Each structure stands twice: as C-alpha cells, then as structure tokens.
Amino acid sequence: MEKDGYLIIEGFFSEEVVHSTWKAYKEAIASGSGVPPNEPLFEADTTPARVLNPHFKVDAVRDMLFDDRMSDIVSLLLGVKALPFQTIIGHKSSEQLQHSDSIHMSTYPAGYLVANWIAFEDIHPDSGPLVYHPGSHKLPYLMADNLGISFDVGYAAYHKVYEPAVQLQLLIQDHKLETKYLVPKKGDVLLWHANLLHGGSKLNDPLQVSRKALVCHFFAKGCTCYHDLTGMPAWVTPAVFDAEAYLAANPDVAVTGIDPYLHYVSRGKLEGRTMSTKQDFDAQAYLEANPDLVEAGVRDPFQHFVHHGRPEGSPMGVKKHK
Numbered sequence: 001m002e003k004d005g006y007l008i009i010e011g012f013f014s015e016e017v018v019h020s021t022w023k024a025y026k027e028a029i030a031s032g033s034g035v036p037p038n039e040p041l042f043e044a045d046t047t048p049a050r051v052l053n054p055h056f057k058v059d060a061v062r063d064m065l066f067d068d069r070m071s072d073i074v075s076l077l078l079g080v081k082a083l084p085f086q087t088i089i090g091h092k093s094s095e096q097l098q099h100s101d102s103i104h105m106s107t108y109p110a111g112y113l114v115a116n117w118i119a120f121e122d123i124h125p126d127s128g129p130l131v132y133h134p135g136s137h138k139l140p141y142l143m144a145d146n147l148g149i150s151f152d153v154g155y156a157a158y159h160k161v162y163e164p165a166v167q168l169q170l171l172i173q174d175h176k177l178e179t180k181y182l183v184p185k186k187g188d189v190l191l192w193h194a195n196l197l198h199g200g201s202k203l204n205d206p207l208q209v210s211r212k213a214l215v216c217h218f219f220a221k222g223c224t225c226y227h228d229l230t231g232m233p234a235w236v237t238p239a240v241f242d243a244e245a246y247l248a249a250n251p252d253v254a255v256t257g258i259d260p261y262l263h264y265v266s267r268g269k270l271e272g273r274t275m276s277t278k279q280d281f282d283a284q285a286y287l288e289a290n291p292d293l294v295e296a297g298v299r300d301p302f303q304h305f306v307h308h309g310r311p312e313g314s315p316m317g318v319k320k321h322k
Contacts (some may be wrong), residue, residue: 003139005196024060050090092130094200106228112220113194120212126205129184137193
C-alpha cells in the first residue's frame with residue numbers, strides 16, 4: 001500500500017455474502033425504497049446508475065460496510081481506528097475520469113481516508129473496469145486552493161477545472177505511471193489510498209454493460225473531514241460529533257456500551273435519532289453571539305450550530321452540563 005497506493009485481497013467476501021447482499025439491494029429497488037438514477041451509457045441502455053449510501057436502506061449493505069475484518073484491515077493501513085463513512089453501489093461503469101478521492105472527501109491531516117471496491121460479479125474487461133495508476137498517490141494533492149477554485153464556485157468547477165488538471169498531471173507523469181484495469185473475481189476487494197488516481201473506464205461492449213460493485217469509504221478517527229470544493233464539513237464527522245451529547249440524548253445507546261459515533265452512522269441516523277440535546281441549546285444566545293446569522297436569515301439556529309458552528313469551533317449557545 002505504501003509503495004503503490006493500493007492493495008488487492010482475493011476472495012475476501014464469500015460468494016454467498018455477495019449474492020445475498022445484491023439480492024437484498026434489488027429487493028429494495030423493487031419495493032421503491034431505493035431508486036437508482038437513469039444515466040445511460042449508450043442509446044438503448046436501461047441499466048440503473050450508481051446509488052449513494054445504500055447502507056441507509058439495505059441492512060446487508062450496511063453489514064458489508066461495517067464488516068469487522070475489513071475495518072481491522074483499514075485501521076491497520078491508516079495506523080488509527082477506521083470509521084466507516086459512505087457507500088456507493090453500481091450496476092455498471094461510471095465512466096468517471098480519473099480523480100483523487102481527496103477532492104471529494106477531504107481530510108485534515110491529508111491522506112486519512114481509505115476506500116475499497118468490492119466486486120459483486122466476475123468483471124469483464126470490456127465492461128468499463130475501474131482504472132487506476134499505481135504510485136500516483138505520491139503525486140502532489142490537487143486541491144481547490146491549488147487550482148484557484150473558490151468556495152462560491154465549488155462543484156461547478158469540477159469538470160471544467162479539476163478534471164483537466166488531473167489529466168494534465170497524468171500526461172506529465174506518463175513515462176512514470178503505469179495504467180492498470182481492475183478485472184477481479186466475485187468477492188475480490190481493491191483498497192486504495194486517499195490520493196490514488198482512479199476512475200471508471202469506458203464501456204467497450206454494450207453486451208458486457210454489467211459491472212456490479214460496492215464502494216466503501218473509511219475515515220480515520222480523530223481527523224477533520226470536509227468537502228474541499230465547497231469548504232463544507234462532510235455530513236457529520238468524528239471530529240465534530242459530540243459523543244457525550246448523543247449518549248445523553250439516547251440513554252438506550254449508552255447502556256449498550258456501543259461506540260456512539262459508530263452507532264449514529266450505522267443506525268442512529270436511519271432511526272431519526274438526534275445528534276445532540278436540543279434543550280441544551282440557547283438559540284437566542286447563539287444568534288446574539290453571531291449577528292451575521294440574523295442578517296443571513298438563518299431560520300434554525302440549532303441546525304446551523306450542529307452543521308456549521310461546531311465545526312468552526314464556536315461553542316456559543318450551548319449550556320454546559322454541570
């Protein structure tokens with residue numbers, strides 16, 4: 001992993017687990033609880049596109065994300081406890097140009113993210129397999145600030161500015177970087193470094209459009225997680241999660257001894273549990289301490305504090321427990 005930026009584990013997940021998980025996902029689609037977007041790769045293509053965070057809807061997917069064996073391996077690679085964060089499931093190639101995950105799921109310090117790609121079938125070489133470049137994780141990180149992308153532009157500049165910059169980086173390094181295509185067997189897993197350049201290659205044969213896979217992302221416990229293009233915190237991250245407040249608001253979780261953050265991201269959010277005790281929040285004091293929020297027309301001071309104020313380090317508006 002340190003040398004090439006990736007690791008392949010053959011047959012990590014059994015055929016039974018992969019089969020039952022995909023079956024559960026298809027049943028979720030049939031029931032209407034998960035609706036994949038329609039993004040055809042060719043004129044007659046009716047194969048569903050990728051779905052973000054299916055683990056919130058499908059227990060079997062969540063079980064794969066929180067697989068203890070995988071978490072232990074990722075923790076070993078990161079050198080600190082790994083926290084499962086996000087999933088993407090797909091029926092076919094994304095045909096997404098090469099990129100580093102650090103532009104989408106950024107960490108401070110940099111590099112404290114690992115992703116895995118789980119094959120749900122034997123992947124055909126003409127299906128648009130995942131493409132990656134061994135050793136590219138050692139290249140300089142291309143971030144919004146390096147490319148002159150301001151927060152008010154954000155994702156609008158991803159295709160126009162970021163993707164061409166990565167292609168130029170690959171062109172300059174062409175004599176040094178190898179291009180590989182992942183053609184794994186069912187149950188095989190590829191893990192990669194936060195800055196490894198990778199993407200979805202072009203579909204070569206419409207008859208081989210199927211390329212079933214699940215991608216999982218893991219952050220290192222204790223790092224700050226955010227979206228570099230927008231400057232926004234990544235959903236709810238370990239660095240801003242108030243474990244004490246969550247346990248106070250959910251005493252049934254406290255008695256189990258389960259890690260509160262892992263409980264929230266695996267079950268709590270899905271169950272609609274609050275991350276904090278709203279009765280401990282003084283909305284008036286928070287607005288008085290941050291008059292710019294009044295001018296901006298913020299309607300829910302508590303939600304603003306949870307998603308913005310706390311990540312920015314502002315403790316104002318919260319009554320201290322005695």
